[in-house]
Amino acid sequence: MEYQVNYINPELKLSCYEGKLFRTEAAFQDHLLVWLISGETKIIQADESFVFGAGTTFLIPRNQLATIVNYPKDGLPHKAVAMHLSTKRLKEFYENQPVRSEIKTEKIIRFHRHPLLESCLNSLIPYFEIQNDFPENIASLKINEAITILRTIETNIDAVLNNFEEPGKIDLKTFMEKNFMFNMPLQKFGYLTGRSLTTFKRDFQKTFHTTPQRWLTKKRLEQAHYELAEKNKKPVEFYYEIGFENLSHFSFAFKKQYGFAPTKLLNNYTE
Known part of the structure; x- marks a missing residue:
């Protein structure tokens, strides 16, 4: 085991x-x-x-x-x-x-x-x-x-x-821009920003003009593009650190977003 x-x-x-x-x-x-x-x-x-x-x-x-x-x-x-x-x-x-x-x-x-x-x-x-x-x-x-x-x-x-305070309502944009890479349930994101799930989704739509799921995927893929193009990292070195469950899911989402496989950026870097 x-x-x-x-x-x-x-x-x-x-x-x-x-x-x-x-x-x-x-x-x-x-x-x-x-x-x-x-x-x-x-x-x-x-x-x-x-x-x-x-x-x-x-x-x-x-x-x-x-x-x-x-x-x-x-x-x-x-x-x-x-x-x-x-x-x-x-x-x-x-x-x-x-x-x-x-x-x-x-x-x-x-x-x-x-x-x-x-x-x-x-x-x-x-x-x-x-x-x-x-x-x-x-x-x-x-x-x-x-x-x-x-x-x-x-x-x-x-x-x-001895600190028993619960999270209070904080600025949603600042929090999400800082913590988008953590693959948490939306209810947990809501709790940590001092909101119910319903209020979190409503405030998110007002702030980002899209759904949390779409915004999180886009932000994680943008971070992946940066890791590949600017730091020359291999996908296996960072995919789990930016919120993807496995490498195949990351590769599929990246290709869907950018139209080419993530390894193409590495190949261009070395050519």
Whole structure:
């Protein structure tokens, strides 16, 4: 089996992937704390990209659009422990805790290696062998332990973990121009811009004078043309980063839009 996930409970999982790569689009409802045991993870956001290697621990804040690509490396599968830090859990934790920081950030946070954090996450691995009836109180203890350790080793983490605000209504044009490459359901785009699906579609039509699906496809193909013509990249190097599910779909859409195969631009570049 190329991809396998074992759960302690819905908030704690161990994933193992042995294929060439595994890609997903994310805007998680919860903060996600990840400890990468082996393999490599690339996270692509609108403004920057991150690469995490084996032994790295990082936090993906909730509601952050990103493309996540997981690779095996050095002959080892991509293997990671992931802990969901839900709003419910965090609200309960902070009920009797003083908040020590208001320096807000929405960026992915990489933690320095620390024996407390590594020990906490490493201690979860034996529990993944228990498939059913894992005691809820133990899961709560482990999650609270992790939160306490994060607060110990990262002084500004409270501003992230104690932020329970929901996305407010923001400028649609600016947001979509920045995030068109993320292959999200329209309902998720609506939520992240502070709109219902109906309002999102209505505002989109007023702003761009076309449907979201047509506009997104056009923008992604324009970006693909730029990657081919200006950067001389091969389609396999970027198609998943600009929102296409697979290479054949990208090639078909590109030819339909421009009247020739994407490889023709590469051929012209080398002639």
